[in-house]
Amino acid sequence: MILNRLLSLKQALSLCWQSSRNWTLASIILLVIRSFLPVASLYLAKRIVDALTQALTAKNSPTAFQEVFYLIVLTAAVTILNDLCGSLVGVVQETQSQVVTDYVQNLLHAKSIAVDLEYYENAQYYDRLHQAQSEAPYRPSLILNRLLQALQGGISLGAIALLLIALHWGITLILFLAIIPLLLVRLQSSKQFYRLWQQWTAQERRAQYYSELLTRESHAKEIRLFQLGTYFQNHFKHLRKEIHQGKLRLAWQRFRTEAIAQSIATLAIFAAFAVIARQTLQGALSLGSLVMYYQAFQRGQGLLRDTTRNLASLYENSLFLSNFYNFLHLKPLVLDPPFPRPIPNPLQVGIAFENVSFRYPHSQRSVLEAVSFQIEAGETVAFVGENGAGKSTLIKLLCRLYDPCGGKITWDGIDVEEFSTTELRGQMGVVFQDYARYNLTVRENIGFGNGEKAAIHQAACLAGVDRAIARLPNGYDTTLGHQFDRGEELSIGEWQKIAIARCLLRQAQILILDEPTSALDPQAEAEILQKFNQLTQNRTAILISHRLSTVQFADRIFVLEQGKIAESGTHQNLLQQQGTYARLFNTQAYYYQ
Numbered sequence: 239m240i241l242n243r244l245l246s247l248k249q250a251l252s253l254c255w256q257s258s259r260n261w262t263l264a265s266i267i268l269l270v271i272r273s274f275l276p277v278a279s280l281y282l283a284k285r286i287v288d289a290l291t292q293a294l295t296a297k298n299s300p301t302a303f304q305e306v307f308y309l310i311v312l313t314a315a316v317t318i319l320n321d322l323c324g325s326l327v328g329v330v331q332e333t334q335s336q337v338v339t340d341y342v343q344n345l346l347h348a349k350s351i352a353v354d355l356e357y358y359e360n361a362q363y364y365d366r367l368h369q370a371q372s373e374a375p376y377r378p379s380l381i382l383n384r385l386l387q388a389l390q391g392g393i394s395l396g397a398i399a400l401l402l403i404a405l406h407w408g409i410t411l412i413l414f415l416a417i418i419p420l421l422l423v424r425l426q427s428s429k430q431f432y433r434l435w436q437q438w439t440a441q442e443r444r445a446q447y448y449s450e451l452l453t454r455e456s457h458a459k460e461i462r463l464f465q466l467g468t469y470f471q472n473h474f475k476h477l478r479k480e481i482h483q484g485k486l487r488l489a490w491q492r493f494r495t496e497a498i499a500q501s502i503a504t505l506a507i508f509a510a511f512a513v514i515a516r517q518t519l520q521g522a523l524s525l526g527s528l529v530m531y532y533q534a535f536q537r538g539q540g541l542l543r544d545t546t547r548n549l550a551s552l553y554e555n556s557l558f559l560s561n562f563y564n565f566l567h568l569k570p571l572v573l574d575p576p577f578p579r580p581i582p583n584p585l586q587v588g589i590a591f592e593n594v595s596f597r598y599p600h601s602q603r604s605v606l607e608a609v610s611f612q613i614e615a616g617e618t619v620a621f622v623g624e625n626g627a628g629k630s631t632l633i634k635l636l637c638r639l640y641d642p643c644g645g646k647i648t649w650d651g652i653d654v655e656e657f658s659t660t661e662l663r664g665q666m667g668v669v670f671q672d673y674a675r676y677n678l679t680v681r682e683n684i685g686f687g688n689g690e691k692a693a694i695h696q697a698a699c700l701a702g703v704d705r706a707i708a709r710l711p712n713g714y715d716t717t718l719g720h721q722f723d724r725g726e727e728l729s730i731g732e733w734q735k736i737a738i739a740r741c742l743l744r745q746a747q748i749l750i751l752d753e754p755t756s757a758l759d760p761q762a763e764a765e766i767l768q769k770f771n772q773l774t775q776n777r778t779a780i781l782i783s784h785r786l787s788t789v790q791f792a793d794r795i796f797v798l799e800q801g802k803i804a805e806s807g808t809h810q811n812l813l814q815q816q817g818t819y820a821r822l823f824n825t826q827a828y829y830y831q
């Protein structure tokens with residue numbers, strides 16, 4: 239346990255060091271300077287009182303005021319230096335914490351990209367992500383600051399302890415022991431807070447979800463139409479109230495235990511003060527020493543209190559940071575082989591599914607069962623089937639967003655697990671059913687920094703969105719969506735065409751269109767289909783669609799039923815077979831008559 243905490247501290251410090259060496263060094267230098275200043279001013283106060291007492295006894299000594307004046311100037315200089323360092327610490331800490339926060343955010347983003355898609359379909363992942371995202375960015379610099387403050391307090395305390403030991407070692411020991419209950423109480427409540435915070439994560443996330451529902455454009459229409467606003471607001475308020483009540487209960491509990499522990503420490507200080515007051519009256523101590531010891535007690539108590547707070551905070555921060563490391567240590571399951579094989583380019587034979595079975599992680603339901611088929615290089619195939627038959631799942635497996643639970647997928651006979659995932663995915667141009675809409679310029683939406691102007695324009699023409707782009711105020715440089723200033727919204731069909739253009743721009747060997755024309759008007763659909771041969775020239779293409787008119791041009795059509803290939807053949811073959819395809823086609827054709 240203690241080892242884990244120490245490891246967390248070490249990791250946090252190395253994060254600070256890696257992200258901001260110079261600022262970390264500056265913090266350490268300021269720490270060293272500020273550690274010795276309180277003791278210096280204590281010592282100077284003693285010297286001033288003693289010099290004054292001597293001057294009063296010696297009466298009219300010409301050098302007496304000179305010495306006192308010199309000591310006062312020195313004390314002023316020490317105080318100014320202390321204030322200056324205090325202000326500098328503020329600047330250094332703020333800058334450093336920004337640098338560290340950005341660094342940690344970068345690590346979080348890099349990990350979010352690297353983890354498998356599976357994690358995004360798992361509530362525990364979101365809990366972890368939320369915990370890491372909400373706490374990790376600022377905890378490492380807080381750890382460094384607390385550690386520096388604890389060290390600074392420790393050094394100052396050490397120096398004060400040396401002063402006090404000269405007075406009486408027993409008193410010093412009692413003063414230090416008296417603070418231990420406070421330290422234990424604070425460590426305990428830090429642990430308790432962390433435990434409760436972990437329990438609150440799911441509630442916090444749910445509350446955040448309600449808040450997003452209420453504030454995002456995506457739900458704005460339905461919320462107004464179905465009058466869901468108050469419903470979500472009440473849920474949000476209820477959850478927040480529960481969390482607040484939990485926090486308040488903890489704060490009261492913390493207050494009660496800390497008050498008792500704090501009183502023990504204060505009583506010890508005043509008992510010690512009574513002892514030195516008695517010694518002064520007995521003439522064993524000078525008045526200057528009395529002042530110095532009194533101040534030493536006061537500062538010592540303050541420092542001890544701060545140090546316990548810093549230690550408890552260090553402990554708490556290290557607990558919170560452990561979530562971040564848990565997140566960083568998530569292991570991807572879709573792995574690259576140690577020595578990836580070059581990907582066949584161009585594909586000679588084709589792609590094959592050999593007895594592929596699949597079940598989503600955390601699900602008992604089998605989605606694909608021993609599915610086998612071959613897609614020849616350059617061929618255009620289509621997958622059709624009812625909702626939930628497993629069509630999109632096939633595509634996810636093909637892109638290695640998941641690996642099959644049984645069987646294998648091959649390219650020219652080589653298992654796809656032998657290729658680098660990045661290279662494999664680089665060979666695929668995919669338009670998913672739930673394609674993304676980026677609130678960026680048209681050019682970025684299609685090219686993302688790749689592709690010449692002409693190539694982007696050509697992709698837009700092929701996808702049939704060039705005319706819509708021409709109507710936008712800044713053409714390809716128009717920002718799309720409502721998120722940012724002067725953004726222009728497109729229709730769903732136009733967004734879909736932009737996604738198709740994005741896919742076409744990639745020089746991918748395999749073109750995959752999952753419901754490519756679901757939002758397109760009949761004219762646009764007809765145009766895309768006419769161009770389809772041109773679009774898939776020299777490429778292998780996979781088409782998924784519920785509109786059977788869209789797929790009849792495919793070289794071969796596979797009908798998926800409950801995770802199995804039920805039929806396959808050309809459009810004409812399948813119609814002649816009088817099976818599921820013929821039934822679905824005739825049903826659709828009937829409604830068009």
Ligand SMILES: Nc1ncnc2c1ncn2[C@@H]1O[C@H](COP(=O)(O)OP(=O)(O)OP(=O)(O)O)[C@@H](O)[C@H]1O
Pocket residue numbers: 359598601605623624625626627628629630631632671
């Ligand atoms: N991420 C997931 N986790 C668990 N189960 C999933 C996940 N995605 C899909 N499924 C399940 O897998 C089955 C197949 O889903 P899939 O999306 O492949 O169907 P589909 O044939 O593409 O359907 P549609 O025509 O509606 O797009 C469904 O029963 C669905 O509930």
